Amino acid sequence: MSQHYWVVIPAAGVGTRMQADRPKQYLPLRGRTLIEHTLDCFLGQPELLGLVVCLSADDDWWPQLACALDTRISRAAGGRERADSVLSGLKRLSELGADEQDWVLVHDAARPNLAETDLHKLVRELADDPVGGLLAVPVRDTLKLAGPDGRVQSTPDRALYWQAYTPQMFRLGALRKALAAALAAGVAITDESSAMEWAGHSPRLIEGRADNIKITRPEDLHWLG
Numbered sequence: 001m002s003q004h005y006w007v008v009i010p011a012a013g014v015g016t017r018m019q020a021d022r023p024k025q026y027l028p029l030r031g032r033t034l035i036e037h038t039l040d041c042f043l044g045q046p047e048l049l050g051l052v053v054c055l056s057a058d059d060d061w062w063p064q065l066a067c068a069l070d071t072r073i074s075r076a077a078g079g080r081e082r083a084d085s086v087l088s089g090l091k092r093l094s095e096l097g098a099d100e101q102d103w104v105l106v107h108d109a110a111r112p113n114l115a116e117t118d119l120h121k122l123v124r125e126l127a128d129d130p131v132g133g134l135l136a137v138p139v140r141d142t143l144k145l146a147g148p149d150g151r152v153q154s155t156p157d158r159a160l161y162w163q164a165y166t167p168q169m170f171r172l173g174a175l176r177k178a179l180a181a182a183l184a185a186g187v188a189i190t191d192e193s194s195a196m197e198w199a200g201h202s203p204r205l206i207e208g209r210a211d212n213i214k215i216t217r218p219e220d221l222h223w224l225g
């Protein structure tokens with residue numbers, strides 16, 4: 001039997017680095033908005049228990065989308081940082097009746113190119129994992145550690161480094177507890193795995209496709225055509 005799961009989509013960012021006329025999740029891509037492409041990958045899955053989109057309080061773009069009427073999608077209030085938005089989404093899942101032991105996948109709205117094969121691989125590989133994990137890609141380029149003077153300080157062994165992507169998959173109760181504690185402690189949390197690591201867990205890296213890119217800067221859009 002396939003593993004069922006909930007999904008949280010942090011979509012409350014303003015897209016400062018994109019320098020666009022709207023939050024980047026609402027930029028057009030192949031005739032639709034970025035976020036519609038992102039949601040499509042999950043809405044087509046029979047294993048989906050429900051999906052929460054974390055939105056900014058002043059988001060007047062979302063109601064204009066047809067998917068805003070999809071009964072499988074609930075809304076949660078976005079927060080100051082991505083981690084705050086994710087925690088809000090996790091709390092909404094609990095309100096919707098999600099169990100503490102249920103699997104939750106957290107995926108950036110700004111990653112519209114998630115391959116269904118990667119989604120299936122992540123869920124299949126982690127379904128029986130005691131901790132959970134994340135899609136990630138081994139670093140391909142040589143890395144440089146920058147010094148305060150903007151010059152190369154050293155060249156670390158790139159064989160030890162992976163780029164963290166999303167979805168990241170953890171059990172609801174453990175993730176909510178770790179994220180809430182890390183934020184309360186003032187820890188800078190940029191992904192769900194780092195909150196779980198802070199709580200003492202060791203998430204599993206699941207190799208995924210490098211084209212599951214996060215649309216961050218204007219040139220990123222050219223990769224998706």
Ligand SMILES: Nc1ccn([C@@H]2O[C@H](COP(=O)(O)OP(=O)(O)OP(=O)(O)O)[C@@H](O)[C@H]2O)c(=O)n1
Binds near residue numbers: 013014015016025215
């Ligand atoms: N307070 C925030 C900040 C970000 N996000 C979401 O987290 C994902 C990854 O964040 P990022 O790429 O940094 O998006 P922005 O914060 O919008 O970009 P920027 O940092 O350039 O403003 C995006 O889908 C974004 O909408 C969120 O839900 N809540």
Ligand SMILES: C[C@](O)(CO)[C@H](O)COP(=O)(O)O
Binds near residue numbers: 082108190
């Ligand atoms: C969660 C993430 O996409 C993993 O690489 C990344 O940390 C998000 O960072 P951002 O600065 O919030 O885009």
